[in-house]
Amino acid sequence: MTDHAQTRGAFRNLLGWYRPYLQGSGKTLTLGLICTAIMLACQAAIPLVFETLLHHGHWSSLVYWLMGLMVAQLVIGYFAHIAGHTVAVTSANQLRRRIFQVTLTGKSLQGHGLDRASVVSRHTTDVDYLSDAFEQTFNQGLPGVFRILISLGLLTYIEWHAGVAMAVATLVFLFIRSTIGRTLITLDRERLDANNLLGEAVDEAITSPRIISGLHLHNWITSRFNTRSHDLSEAAHHQGISIAKLVTGAHAAGLAGLLFVVLFAITSGEETLAAVAAAILYVEGVVRGLEALPSWIRSIQLALVSRARIDQILVGSDDHRKQVDAFTKSIHPGLSLETLAFPPNGIVGLVTDSSIDPGLVLSILAAGHHKDSWRETLDGHHLRTAHVNLDVVLVPDDPSGFNSTIREQVHAVAPELSDAHIRALLKQVGIDDFSISENGLDSPLGPGSALLTPNERQRLSLAIALAAAPITLLVGPLISLADSETARPLLKVLRESNVSNIIVCLRDPDMANEVDLVLYCTAKGHQLATHEELLVSSPEYSQLWSRRLSTGEIDLSSIGIEAGQHENLLTRMLTERYEAGDYIYRQGAPADRVVFIISGSVEIATQDDEGHQRRVAILGPGNHCGDLRLTVGEERGEHAIAIQTTVTRSLSREAISAGMMGLLDRTPAERRIVASILREGSSSLEEISARLTEFDHAELSKAIDLLLSDGALRESEGRYSVIQKRAVKAGGRALLDKLNFD
Structure with missing residues (x-):
């Protein structure tokens, strides 16, 4: 008795938890309940009509009443099923949106053992379990219980004529099932595809929070998620309609068999067949009710588990929220945009020592010091929450991206920007390959923007930031800023922009002379002065620029450079990291660097005019790749693709030529x-x-x-x-x- 009470309590608690997501579906829910009540009334009245009709044993007007009740049961039952399904799909969509908003903007996702895959499954599988449980409760569970109570009132014996009639009805149902089943297979596939696309949108929100926060893409990424969520709802809705037709077909087949038995009994005058027909109606109701109970109970059990899993996101962890608050208290109060004296139409360079992450410094400048401005992501990053300092845009060094077109991403921050302006903006930041082709702005970039190299993804983020036209622009330690040859054109673009305040992370000593002021941050504090002033006043700052990278991992003699020139050239090398599947460079890209493989392995592949790709070689650590014909205008003749996590160091055309001619100083x-x-x-x-x-x-x-x-x-x-x-x-x-x- 105690277990039964606990089960009922859990069921009522689950309904109370789910009730807020039923808002907006009140009319449909009421209509469904009325239709269900009428359907059950028809089922209860049909045996009474049977009893009266079969008692007289001849044709009468009650036959038409019987037919009318059967038709009413089918039609009204169909609409009751559709109403329950519609409410379930709509409420599931609201629940998914709620979970996504908490995932995107919640205080913390840390704790409860959450990871990327489990967060995604809570948006899809767990919500589906809750939706299915509600639908089964509405359409099968509760009606099944009442159907059993009604049908157990009749006891009868089975005669062989009834067996033949029900066999015919079963064959009719099998035919209906085969017809609807073929369509249902297609609808099942469409729902799975929509489910995968929705999971991808969630995964992008989890893996790219710094880009979303920095570029103020919250509205765009939310709208994109809502569109895919709606597509999934539509696919589920169409699938549910076919299932409703299948269930209605099964009911129609059973009732048609019963009607055949009744008509046969009336015309033949055999009272035994009439009794069998009446009994079968009740037996059919009992069987249907009993068959519905196991799946209904199972759905409730799954829903209870899913509710607990979803609450891990919606409710969160108090301990981790306190950790976020503690983090905000640890921020140095003097580090803020308001306290910095920006030079008029100038650029401030950011330099940090090894104890400070430059990306964290930029996040602090973007978010401020208030605890409500911060949130902690699944991977432990502290970022500003949505809609904080909308006039401050941050371009992080995160090389992730979205499976979306370039136009769609730019329009997320500048909806009115024309294609011509987008192409010009892309050319300014150095990624005009896609804008050259006719469909370049319309072509999705692949999962995580896989069609772009990590360097190009960062440049695209910079283009989006410039399109947003912010008051303050913060640029993280991008790959292109690590070498003077690639950094200088970007600094020129930033100077010519209309952005009032610009802070750029410096990664090359030459670039320290290209900015107006340098913001030097350490664990002890920060200083804002010119590069020359800091070299004189701060020994730590001077020592930072004088450090040299390790020379043991690169053999420059393999490309014919004298040993006496190695030390200077090694300081000009750019270190990069690529994940499996990332393009280090692509066939047809400018041949402006020689790439040395430090760790991992690289596939060298060529592509013919028809787009077929063929592997040429696999290179490991100690090897180098890249066309050595480094004159301007030369293009790569092959792809270089990371097979596994790979670290490379590269040397630019300018550095090689300067080293050969003794011009490095x-x-x-x-x-x-x-x-x-x-x-x-x-x-x-x-x-x-x-x-x-x-x-x-x-x-x-x-x-x-x-x-x-x-x-x-x-x-x-x-x-x-x-x-x-x-x-x-x-x-x-x-x-x-x-x-x-x-």
């Missing part, structure tokens, strides 16, 4: 001038200025004067050429020839 402008003349031949100042647009005319003139005074250049009739003699060892000449050195 010169200014960036001097190095670029010499590299330009080496590639293009003797040039005038106007020609050099047209090629090196990131430098102004005065800066180029000053650099040329220094090169002339040092004997690195000579002038003849207003044109400049390199007079420095190269010195190489055996093996280096071939590389220089590929670089087009004279």
Whole structure:
């Protein structure tokens, strides 16, 4: 008795927990209950009509009443089933949206052993269990209980004529099932596909929270999720209608068999068959009711488990919420955007020591110090909550992305931006490959934007941030900022933007001279000054830039570079990490770097004109890849794809040419001038200025004067050429020839 009471209490508690998600479905729910009551009344009245009709034993008007009750039971029962199914689907959609909002903006997802897969399953499988439990309760469980109570009033004996009649009815039902079953297979597949797409949207929200928070994509990602959730609801709705037809067909077959028996009894006058027909009606009701009970009880059990699992997200953990509050209290109160003196139309560079994550510093600047502005993600990152500081946009170094088109992502922050402006913006940040093709803006980028390299994904995030036109733009330690050759064009784009306040993470010593001020953060505090002032006033800052990377993992002699040049060139190398399946570079991309494999393995593959890809080789640690014909305009002749988690270090065209010519200690402008003349031949100042647009005319003139005074250049009739003699060892000449050195 106690267990029974606990079961009833759990059932009532489950209904109370689910009730808020029934809001908006009151009319449909009421209509369904009325239809169910009428259907049960018809089922109760049919045996009474049988009893009266069969008692007279001849044709009378009661036959029409009998037919009317049967038709009413079928039609009203069908609409009762549809009403219950509609309420279940609608309420499940509301529950899914609620879980997603908490996942996206909740205080903390830590605790309860949650991981990505379990969070996704709570949006899909567990919600489906609750929806199915509600639908079975409405359409099978409670009606089945009443049907059993009504049908147990008749005891009878079975005669063989009744067996034949019910066999015919069974065959009719099998035919109906085979017809509807073929359609149901397709609908089942559509629902599974919609379920997978919904799971993908949830996974993207979990794996890309820093991009969503930094770029204020909450509304877009929510709208995208709601669309896919609606698609899943539609697929489930169509599937449920077919199931309703199947159930109605089964009822129709059984009632048709009973009607055949009644008509046969009336025409033949055999009272035994009449008694059998009446008895079968009650027996059929009992059987149907008993068959519904096990699946109904099972659905309630699954729903109780799913409710507990979903509450792990909706209710959360008090301990982890307290940890988030404790984190906000640990933030240094002086570190905020309000306390920073931004230079007019200038750029502030962010530099941190090894004890501080630059991404965390940017998050603090974006979110502020109030505890309600922070949340903790599933992977332990502390980020700002939705709709906090909407005029501050943050571009994190997270290389993840979305299976969406470029246009859709840009329109998430700038809905009115035209395709021409989008293409121009992409070209500015250096990813115009997709905009060149006719359908480039309309083509989905694949799961996690797999069609883009990690570098390109970060550049796309920067393009979206610029499209948002914020007041303050915070740029994390992007891959493209680690090398002066790729960082300088991006800084030029940022300077020309209309953003008032810009903070950029610095990863290259040369770039410290390109910004107006440097924000140097350590565990002890922060300083804001020029690069030169910090070099003098902060020994730690000076030492930070003087560190050198380990030289043991790269053998530059393999590409013909002298040992005396290794130390300087190693400081110019860019270290990157790729996951399995990531493109290191693609066939047709600019051939501007040599890539050395530190760990992992890389597949080299080619692609023909028809799009077929063929593996050429697999390279491991110690090898290098990349076309060594590094002249401007050269393109990669193959794909390089990470087979497993791979770490690489790469050397740019500018660094190689500067190292060969002994220019590594010169200014960036001097190095670029010499590299330009080496590639293009003797040039005038106007020609050099047209090629090196990131430098102004005065800066180029000053650099040329220094090169002339040092004997690195000579002038003849207003044109400049390199007079420095190269010195190489055996093996280096071939590389220089590929670089087009004279």
